[in-house]
Amino acid sequence: MRKLLYIFLGLVLAVGLKAQDQAQYNHYIGNQGILNPAYNGTRDVISGLIIHRSQWLGMQDAPMNQAINVHGPIEDTNLGVGVVLENDRLGFSNNFNFMGAGSYKLKMGRNQFLSLGLQVGVTSSVYDGTKAITDIYGDPMFTRKESILGFNFGIGAYYYADGYFGGFSIPRFFRPTFDEAQDNEGSFKNTVSLESLHSYWYGGYIFDWGEVKVKPTALIRTVVGAPLTFDLSCNVLLNERLWLGASYRSISEVVFLTEYIINRQWTVRYSFDYSLSKIGTFGQYGSHEIGLQFDFSFNKRAGMRSIRYF
Structure with missing residues (x-):
């Protein structure tokens, strides 16, 4: 079984599993600054976020990201x-x-804004195929160690008002791809491929339902040549402190979401998702994601000047 698992993980890299070529997050609305460059600077404070995600616990060498x-x-x-x-x-x-x-913010109406964003940087990729246990002898994917450092950039747009928001982004245009040469050697290259571009479309709104606030949201991921995937979520705010919610991911995963607003400066988030597909038998302890957000201002009153729910 361990041998089959290593082969499976190796093939994931070999074919570039497009559904998760980029990291996914459960609290995508709380993590918009990572997902969409246009979100950066749209809060009225200095805001920071730290996230750790461990996926498919119980599976050896399962995905992990921070x-x-x-x-x-x-x-x-x-x-x-x-x-x-x-x-x-x-x-x-x-x-x-x-x-x-x-980002650059345009005022579209009373308390309505459109932000356009651009991000630029570098991507470092390290691949070690020698860790694979496989019967595919001589395959250059499993006989080499490679590392590559390359330029990258992304774009995004974000529209928001008091009670609703929507965004679009392509966070990264470049990705490392394996180019197999005629001599069966090949190497990794940092290239732009329209067939590998990940685009994200998302949005949501907030409304009052009795004494609680309800926040339904949705996110769609698109990759050319791969099936469209989506997340549908709904969260409820209790006592202006505790968010509780659930989400369904179209790759057959259910997600339980929690968020606690400690005060105007600090918010902590935790989520647990479990795969309903066969992969759940390997990652039998599910996936766990924890995040910490802070909001500070240089004004006399630290923290958010007005409550923001997204």
């Missing part, structure tokens, strides 16, 4: 800036992204 995002507005301008650091381990591959983001 991310840090810090961003804020430039006072007395329509500009925002941010930085994103993201580390993603998948099988025999480890990808690290360092991106600097900038």
Whole structure:
């Protein structure tokens, strides 16, 4: 079984499993600064986020990723800036992204804004196929160690008002691909391929239902040549402190979401997702994601000047 698992993970890298070529997050609305460069600077404070995600616990060498995002507005301008650091381990591959983001905010109406964003940086990819246990002898994918450092960039747009929001992004245009040469050697190259571009479309709104607030959201991932995937989520805010919710991911996963607002400066998030497909028999302990967000201001009153639910 272990041998089959290594072969499976190796093939995931060999064919570039498009459904998860980029890291996925359960709290995608809380992690918008990582997902979309246009979100950076749209809050009225300096905001930061730290995330750790362990996927398919119980499976050896299962995917794991961490991310840090810090961003804020430039006072007395329509500009925002941010930085994103993201580390993603998948099988025999480890990808690290360092991106600097900038955004420009346009006022579209009363309390309605459109932000356009661009991020630029580098991607470091390390691949070690020698860890594979396989009967595919002589395959260059399983007989080499490779590392590559290359330029990357992404774009995004974000529209928001008091009670609703929507966004679109292509976080990264470049990705490492394996180019097999005629001599059966080949190498990894940092290239742009329209068939590999990941685009994200998402949105949601907030409304009052009795004494609680309800926040339904949706996210769609598209990759040319791969099936469309989506997340449908709904969260409820209790006592202005505790968010509880659930989500369904179209690759047959259910997600349970929690978020606790400690105060205007600190918010902690945790989620658990479990695969309903056969892969759940390997990652039998599910996937776990934890995040910590902070919001600070240089004004006399620290923290958010107005409550933001997205």
